[in-house]
Amino acid sequence: MLEIQNISKQFNSGKSNVTALNSINLKVETSEFLLIKGESGSGKSTLLFILGGMLQPSSGTIVVNDKDLCKLSEKERGSYRANEIGFVFQSYHLLPYLNVFENIMLPNTLTGAQINEADVFRIVEELGIKDRLYHKPSQLSAGEKQRVALARALIINPSLILADEPTGNLDEKNTIDVMNYLKAYQEKGGTVIMVTHGHLADTYATRTIRLDKGQLIT
Numbered sequence: 001m002l003e004i005q006n007i008s009k010q011f012n013s014g015k016s017n018v019t020a021l022n023s024i025n026l027k028v029e030t031s032e033f034l035l036i037k038g039e040s041g042s043g044k045s046t047l048l049f050i051l052g053g054m055l056q057p058s059s060g061t062i063v064v065n066d067k068d069l070c071k072l073s074e075k076e077r078g079s080y081r082a083n084e085i086g087f088v089f090q091s092y093h094l095l096p097y098l099n100v101f102e103n104i105m106l107p108n109t110l111t112g113a114q115i116n117e118a119d120v121f122r123i124v125e126e127l128g129i130k131d132r133l134y135h136k137p138s139q140l141s142a143g144e145k146q147r148v149a150l151a152r153a154l155i156i157n158p159s160l161i162l163a164d165e166p167t168g169n170l171d172e173k174n175t176i177d178v179m180n181y182l183k184a185y186q187e188k189g190g191t192v193i194m195v196t197h198g199h200l201a202d203t204y205a206t207r208t209i210r211l212d213k214g215q216l217i218t
């Protein structure tokens with residue numbers, strides 16, 4: 001479903017020049033659960049942002065679902081992000097002034113994605129947050145906030161979920177819950193690419209790759 005070839009990324013700011021990724025090649029099949037590990041600063045988030053079309057590589061190609069991301073216009077990349085990818089971040093990225101229902105409906109508000117309200121009710125039931133629908137993020141626990149973020153990612157029925165340390169702020173019980181939801185999505189045919197430092201994710205993954213100073217070492 002996804003193939004990247006010779007991806008490199010340099011950040012140039014003033015006199016400093018950082019090579020965040022150096023000639024990465026990677027192929028990910030549909031319904032894989034791929035973990036990306038590596039020391040802090042090894043390039044994990046940069047790789048995830050590039051895969052999500054949020055950052056352009058300095059060189060190389062990325063083909064996702066037969067689309068060459070680097071050849072898409074900004075508008076087409078936006079549409080790729082909106083329709084095909086669910087993002088889950090460590091810090092949830094919920095909008096504080098919207099309630100849970102409105103946060104989950106956000107893809108509809110922002111991109112016009114056709115979201116059925118019945119699907120929102122089904123998904124909050126599945127994720128165990130249905131009695132929190134009209135609460136604001138500040139009224140939720142960390143685990144509940146991450147379930148809302150997960151619901152917002154899943155509601156568009158994405159072919160790929162990109163998750164950057166999604167359990168980094170969670171206790172063990174909530175970590176296991178979030179991992180189980182991601183696993184259920186993968187077992188139904190979705191593809192998960194997840195950056196993590198933790199070991200708990202290991203048993204859920206179908207494959208783990210490791211970055212070291214911008215290079216793939218496994």
Ligand SMILES: Nc1ncnc2c1ncn2[C@@H]1O[C@H](COP(=O)(O)OP(=O)(O)OP(=O)(O)O)[C@@H](O)[C@H]1O
Nearest residue numbers: 011018019020038039040041042043044045046047
């Ligand atoms: N916008 C930027 N401008 C300059 N340098 C950047 C930028 N974003 C990332 N970097 C640098 O690129 C390298 C890789 O960063 P990245 O965030 O991808 O690492 P990471 O493996 O995700 O780290 P962590 O585990 O700490 O989140 C680091 O040296 C970082 O300082």
